[in-house]
Amino acid sequence: MSLGKIACASLALLAGLSIMSSAAADEIAYDKRGRWSIAAVTAPAGFDYCTADIDNGKVQLRLATDGRSWQVGVPYYGRKGKVEAYFGFGAAAEVANFNADGQGWAMMAIDKDQIDAFRSNPSFSINLDRGEQTWTLAGAAAAIDLARECVRNRGQKQVAAAPAIPAPPAASGKGCPPPGRYRSQNSNVAVNVLFYNGTKIPLNIYWIDFNGGWKKYHTLRPDSNVRQKTFATHPWIAVDQRGNCHGSVMMPDPKDQSDGPNEFQIWD
Incomplete structure (x- = not known):
């Protein structure tokens, strides 16, 4: 075809x-x-x-x-x-x-x-x-x-003997939350957000998914911003190239009725 x-x-x-x-x-x-x-x-x-x-x-x-x-x-x-x-x-x-x-x-x-x-x-x-x-x-x-x-195998890995369980990809960098603490929840409330990088280094913007995993969406140069459509109850986080987190976990506010998007400014 x-x-x-x-x-x-x-x-x-x-x-x-x-x-x-x-x-x-x-x-x-x-x-x-x-x-x-x-x-x-x-x-x-x-x-x-x-x-x-x-x-x-x-x-x-x-x-x-x-x-x-x-x-x-x-x-x-x-x-x-x-x-x-x-x-x-x-x-x-x-x-x-x-x-x-x-x-x-x-x-x-x-x-x-x-x-x-x-x-x-x-x-x-x-x-x-x-x-x-x-x-x-x-x-x-x-x-x-x-x-x-x-x-x-219906998702069940078939092995002769149970292998050693690897450590989870923990957010071990400075300022990062413990793995699994934040997870996206189901929501049908759409929200527009803006991420601004006020630091002097590039930052990666990650969405924290329904399982607590991090999905990279953007890389922001210093003094730059990006707009993103997302949903209420969907958290985001900013991480540098060494794995350190900057600012706090960013949660969109569905009650924000301003003309612009929820603005998250990352300075440290």
Whole structure:
């Protein structure tokens, strides 16, 4: 199937795959291969689907499968519903509709031909709300196989003996909160925020997700700012290149009715 046909086919597939962006889901690490992280996602009823994620240093890319179908997507805080975007492998580009779930993701259904393209192409790009983003696909074939294995095992890693449990990726830097203290909660109250870097060093702006994990969204140079759409009860944090946190955890205020966004100024 051509990339153009995928744009139409994805609309039919999205109805059966809407559960892949459930805001009530929890993610459990399953395996890691190179820069790819594989996780099992559970819902209140139990195992749901598996994901393979990679980060280009700015934006996360996600492949998701329930064993029958696949989706590809990125974090997204724009309006809920269909969102038109460009995507493609290498220099190729097509227009397609992604489905924004309103809870932090925009996903699009893909078929077997495109999954095979992830295996054989050197790069993949999406142009959505943060401009064109490109990810190198080294290790994608192994990551796809691990995601399929994850589904077969229903998220339970099969090992001969229990391995040593690695320490969690703790926020051990100066000024950082203990891991897991802050987590995003479900909310349908949209909020506009502004982050300003008043320090003399670059700062990375992270969203703290539903599991307490940190997802990088922006890098701010000194004396620069960025606007971001988010939701009430979704915390954010600023971190320097050495892993030290600056300012406090930033929680949007849905009661702020001013003309501008919630403004978070980071000075120390």
